[in-house]
Amino acid sequence: MSTQVTEQETETEEQSSHQRRRLEEKAERAASRDRMRERAENDLDEADTTFTLKVFRYDPEIPEKEEPRFDTFEVPFTKGMTVLDSLMYARDHYDSSLTFRHSCRQAVCGSDALFVNGTQHLGCKTQVVDLGDDGGVPGEIRVEPLPHQEVVKDLVVDMEHFYDQMEAVEPYFDADELPDGMEEQRQTRENREKIKMSSRCIWCGACMSSCNVAAGNNEYLGPAAINKAYKFAMDEREGENRKQERLEIIEQEHGVWRCQTQFSCTEVCPKDIPLTEHIQELKREAVKNNLKFW
Amino acid sequence: MYEHDVIVVGAGGAGLRAAIAAHEEGADVALVSKLHPVRSHTGAAEGGINAALRDGDDWTDHAYDTMKGSDYLGDAPAIETLCETSPEEVIQLEHWGMPFSREDDGRVSQRPFGGLSFPRTTYAGAETGHHLLHTMYEQVVKRGIKVYDEFYVMDLAVTDEPDPEDRECHGCVAYDIKSGDVVGFEATNGVVLATGGDGQAFDHTTNAVANTGDGPAMAYRAGAPVEDMEFVQFHPTTLPSTGVLISEGVRGEGGILYNAEGERFMFEGGYANNAGELASRDVVSRAELTEVNEGRGVEDEYVYLDMRHLGEERITDRLENILHLAEDFEGVDGLTEPMPVKPGQHYHMGGIETNEHGETCVSGLYAAGECACVSVHGSNRLGGNALPELIVFGARAGYHAAGRDYGEALVETGPSVAIEHEDDLGAPVEPGALGPADEDVAADGGEAAPDGGELLNPSATVERTAERCRQRVEELKSREGRNHAEIRQKLQKAMTRWVNVFREEEGLKKALEVIKECREEYRNVAVSDPSSTYNTDLIHTIETRNLIDVAETMTLSALARNEFRGAHWRKEHQKRKDDEWLKHTMVQWSDGSPEIYYTDVILEGAEKAYEPKVRSY
Known part of the structure; x- marks a missing residue:
């Protein structure tokens, strides 16, 4: 006992x-x-200006977030503040479950393409003041996940389809012939300049999200993948045989001919890549190429 | 559980190169990374890759410059391996299609960089890292190498012998960010850590939000020593508001630094009478802060970097990216205005101790790139030497892990090569684990058999580690407690205030006290997001623990080293003391307690010995 x-x-x-x-x-x-919260309140008191951040929320697992909704956060404005800064502020002061991809903070990792006030933007390179009238701080900023992609949670979208399309164009340098040993391939400055803009792509997916054609046709390669193909097809180091194969890939049913030259991809590209021009140029190359064999 | 011959953790420059190498050697290799590979921070590197490619240059000159830049704290065999192998690695990148900038004759361009005796920095605009990263990822796609992206590696699966040199690494455990599953990865040949930097220990840094020192923290807790952690590089030209990097290429092309009074202080202030703006990074950073501290800074905070005189054509041709960065992040037009700059944390010379094959003292555990310390940078890294380190040592670690025989390494690793132990550090608080409550992640070494007897087989070691990680995730999510962000901000502020460019004994001690407070607060940390879908709250919470561990090793090492060498400046010790300090600082986690010891620096090269000289520019 x-x-x-x-x-x-x-x-x-x-x-x-x-x-x-x-x-x-x-x-x-x-x-x-x-x-x-107290710190946020202090910040709000001390700030000359504040604005409302209105953010899309969704989590398939959490009962109160199963139905998509918008949350609002009051954010104190500081000089040079970007949309990403304001999201981080809201997360670290109000709600640590607020979810978005981000890493480099300097427009090179391509993680934070978002739908800001109805347009695709990189959160880290979009200044809050650039969204207001005449360089002022806007009263409200609305942030949503990229349209036309499946939402995983809050501002995070599924990128798998985007990656699949990139891989479909055989996105790797593959020269017909390589020089021996320590000999480098020669490339003219002009040719390097020609592929320069296309090589700046950071895979953010803003272009794909803005494209009406891609939205309606899941198989369309889309602007980013075609631009990737452009980078290799125009690189004089690869050689004619490989270029031939590349043109065949982009000329297929869901390739360049689907583009309707609406320029929306070019407008939203955060790296200023002339995507539509690149697609048009590949169309011309394809035509020339077909005439050659005709 | 997944199984591969070689598991590479991290998919930036070093990780991608390691994976390609292991694949070429015939291994079944997988990349496991918390980011998709193209999001890695290698992509932010701007300047270039040092390689002796041209007539008139020689890899031995590159080695000499690197040794001098290291302030004689680099190991000669590692430096010579770097400099001798860099040219073939650069040509390899060219053959993989990397879009380097070109000369009129069609060959790749090179430019001058700080601390170099020859213009050997090979570059692709001011976006060299972006092109290097994408070029190598393309080759990974071409080879069909398996990538587990958005898998966050939480811990290593290591055996439990008392001496770390007897331990074996059998794999790692990762949290699948999209599904919330905790999964084991068994590596039959080896695990290569390539996790990059740890700049998030500071609050003004060029590093990405993802650079949280996960690799060094995990290896350290598994018993592998970390080396020369006091040596942190503060880059002299970062934008004041964000820490965004302005490449050294700007000064390489002729950019000039001015103080608020319009003086070209690098010359006029006598900081570097010969090299001026192109002196080594540590020298320029100290010069800038001295100007600011003595009242000649702009708005008491920064100085100006001016490139207007280079002309629009040259700027657009070679530095176009800089114009975008200055405009986007500081609202300044670099063509018509000088750009504001100040020093910011940029790179960690210290890291996981490895030999020149990338091996740590734990069998089967490798490290390469910024997370490692082999050591080529010693107390200060030269601009343009980080990217060659990624590709040279990434490749070697990959080949070696896959079975290539490199013969006996010249650099030795592990506590058995200690030449003396530090027993009188004078730390104000007891560093290290706080006791049993800390043990969830403080396992010394790793997994013993449940009865403490015979060792587990490799799969069981991985599975047990996975089980422990699952419990940890559950506990962090189920309990109530403090938000990690509060602790992280406190740590970052303390590090930036006291373990920065200028260091004093009192400040370092204060930093140790704050780190201890952070540890105590972290005992009550909790994740408030209960979701298993893309739970970044959870990831960041685990990262913060890693930051606490690496910050502590930096501060302990900084307190130990009573001299001024390279990037490590001490107020009370204004001289380089070769008699006493030609040695590496090691910190090893032993039963939750950081043990500090020292090992010899190797100044004997293959053909010559490097004599320490006064380092002036």
């Missing part, structure tokens, strides 16, 4: 220490949240 009693006592003690621990954790959490 006595053994049993001891066990029960220990159990009760364990239970109450567990409960105490839970209560402490809860208090810690509340205090932490209060401190972050």
